[in-house]
Amino acid sequence: MIIYGLKNCDTCRKTVKALPEAQLVDVRAEGVPDDVMQRAFAQFGAALLNTRSTTWRGLDADERDADPLVLIAQHPALMKRPLIDDAGTLYLGWTKQVQDALAV
Incomplete structure (x- = not known):
C-alpha cells in the first residue's frame, strides 16, 4: 500500500499512523507516477484538486x-x-468511508 501525500500534512500523518504497513511517498519530493495520476484523475476528476489550500x-x-x-x-x-x-x-482523502473500506 502506498500513501501519496505530504510528510508535514496532519491528515497524511494520521493515515500513516493508522496504516503502519503503508509507505508514504512525499509528493513534493518524489511526485506521483504519471499512470497513477491518470487513473486518479479518471476516477476522481476535479475532486483531485484541493481548492481550499493556500x-x-x-x-x-x-x-x-x-x-x-x-x-x-x-x-x-x-x-x-x-x-x-x-x-x-x-x-x-481520509474520510470515515475510506477508513471503513481499508478496515482501519
Whole structure:
C-alpha cells in the first residue's frame, strides 16, 4: 500500500499512523507516477484538486483554469491528500468511508 501525500500534512500523518504497513511517498519530493495520476484523475476528476489550500488561493484566475493534472504537476500541494493506492484500488482523502473500506 502506498500513501501519496505530504510528510508535514496532519491528515497524511494520521493515515500513516493508522496504516503502519503503508509507505508514504512525499509528493513534493518524489511526485506521483504519471499512470497513477491518470487513473486518479479518471476516477476522481476535479475532486483531485484541493481548492481550499493556500496554494490554490495564491493562483490567479488564468492559472486556476489550467488542466488539473498540469496544475498538480507544477504545484504538488494542490493535490487533495492523501491519495492511497491499495493494490491498484485508489482512495482519496481520509474520510470515515475510506477508513471503513481499508478496515482501519
